[in-house]
Amino acid sequence: MGEGPAAGPHDAGSVPVLRARGLVREFRGFRAVDGVDLDVAEGSVHALVGPNGAGKTTLFNLLTGFLRPTAGSVVIDGHKELVGRTPEAISRLGLARSFQITSLFAELTPHQHLELALAGPTGLGWRFWRSDRALARFTAPAAELLARVGLAGHGDVPAGSLSYGRKRALELALALALDPKVLLLDEPTAGMGAEDVDRTIELVQEIRAGRTVVMVEHNMNVVASLADRVTVLQHGKVLVEGPYAEIRHDPRVITAYLGDSDVAR
Template sequence: MSDMADYILETHDLTKEFKGFVAVNRVNLKVRRGSIHALIGPNGAGKTTCFNLLTKFLTPTTGRIVYDGIDITRETSAHIARRGVIRSFQISAVFPHLTVLENVRVALQRQLGTSFHFWRPERSLDALNDRAMELLAAVDLDKYAGLTAVELSYGRKRALEIATTLAMEPKLMLLDEPTQGMGLEDVDRIKQLIKRVAADRTVLMVEHNMSVVASPADTITVLARGATLAEGPYAEVSKNPAVIEAYMGSANVELKGAH
């Protein structure tokens, strides 16, 4: 397998400036196909801006983004979604007054391209139920299928969001701080869930807390002040003095309980 085929996503000197402020500075990222890759850093490190560049919510000032061997630097977010790059958001994005099953059916319907066929009878969606229940089972929500989404705990809403993201059949699944605002029990559940759904796809996740990515991530890229500070497996990155300094000691506390 060629080097290019090994990586599903690459950036080349990716840079974003805002009125003279360099938010992302010549970042070279390589996301290996079939892996879980974490992009982390303290607040203000540039990771969210970098993520927005990768998902085409922002356009880079300079540099290139290559996905699956194709330069997507100037493509829109809708174009790259059709290529299989699907993003879930930092804030839960589910339909609160639809049932859990209906939320997943809507996502499956979008995949079928019938989203705007409002004249179709609702029973025409019943064919999607089996696949929707498979996806709910994958995220341990099958027993909540009949509940409205608003009744779910915060952690389970995030699991539902992952199910709807999976319904779009991503080749590259981008998760934006998937555990933000969760208690420890929910964090553990989502970490296990990410490992499970990554079995046959690539996951790139943004996180600020290194302890969250310690077990699921194969590779961790640490950003600080918009540039790559360190990259490698958790065992290596977590001992890097520059990384510990960037976290101003807070990483040290988090890392002790991360195993």
């Protein structure tokens, strides 16, 4: 396991760019998220971890507007309330996400995916078929994004033919196309082999410059390599929070993971 990132922006004096207070989400009386408070420091990589059923994905969906909380508040930039806004409106405020399950158009190329993503905020949207010239302005930025995520040589093949790791890289590029201030990554290394995991770690380390990253992640080696701060969830509540080097030895965390070797080690 790596030594972890250097001391991050959660040092004294940092200002939360994303803040949740009292988040609750009930499903027919069951509280999947139960009174969660969360502060994410600007410029940090903040990991949400916990055993299966801890509420990580539900919390992620509350932060991004895909679920509406039963109670609570989510604020970006200190004053912009996100609760009640659509995911599209939230993305326009500077918060974008990737998904655990790939959701690409198999027949479109990575370059076409990115041209459409870049065109979205301009109002062109799916009117692209009216004029190829309308998308010409996005050709160079799309190529730059492809190069940034290691897909420079794969921009003109159908997305459906890409390997799993490259599909995840394309989804990350699509999120970056929105130029988010806060980027949320849902299980960015799920289902990857060791080589793709290492490549994804390097990629996140590169793209974190100038933005904040929040990620749900099961692979504790990834968390150790990337996260400045870690929030551990259990039964929908915050169990413990702190730097990885501290929480990995916390008896409560070890118990929550039932002796998982990645945590207890």
